[in-house]
Amino acid sequence: MQEDVIFRGGDRTLTAEICCEIDHHTARRMRELIDRELFLKKPEILTLDFSSVSFMDSSGMGLVLGRCSLAEQIGCSVRLVGLSDRLMKLVRLCGVEKVKNLTVIK
Amino acid sequence: MKKIINEMKLRLPARSVNEAVARSVISSFCAELAPSVEELGDLRCAVSEAVTNCIVHAYRGRGDDERCYIYISARLYDTREITVEISDNGCGIENVELARAPSFTTGESGERCGMGFLVMESFTDSLCVKSRVGKGTSVLMRKKLKP
């Protein structure tokens, strides 16, 4: 079976490639997977790769913002990469520029 | 006078797998009007938000044995307009104006971000929210497709 989240890298930078549609239904499982890995590896940078995400709604933004506050507790910053125009539209709308430890890479 | 060219009604139990079901039904339903990729993406996202709210908020804390349903009714018009109404018989919203404000959420922090209504509003042409505490909520969205 195809994994929902594929992890790469280790202690300094951890990349989580998300490989399914992100809604409230799928976000629950992704949250568990990412949080477990985050606390296991305690990286300096967590990169969330969205290049394989074909759909996302505001539950995805909840997922991102929740991971940012968790990452902040362990001094980790979060990067979003691989956002399609579609996803970028949502990310911009939700105004995540204000989050200190979050960088959106176009 | 604009004419209805197609309509549908759908009742789904408030289970989170039905978020994806609702999105794909809406995609198929409006395929006849050949929306652009962007228009379809907007509509799918708006529908996903409304359905999610029924599951997460309206029926929050209700047992599996209770009959909790989401009602979706959609119409296509000859003017290239689509209307989608999504309603529930859940807890209702005390202050709709406050609920619609960006970042307002009564959901769990680290999970919800309070942007659902903003998405519905921004990705459609109009959003009308009606709610009665203890009775339920209905959101009506309208989107006009480009010619």
Ligand SMILES: Nc1ncnc2c1ncn2[C@@H]1O[C@H](COP(=O)(O)OP(=O)(O)O)[C@@H](O)[C@H]1O
């Ligand atoms: N169908 C509904 N039934 C009851 N309350 C709702 C419903 N839809 C929205 N709400 C209320 O409005 C708030 C804002 O909704 P929304 O903008 O979608 O953000 P979020 O879902 O992230 O909380 C919710 O937290 C909830 O309190």
Ligand SMILES: [Mg+2]
């Ligand atoms: Mg919502």
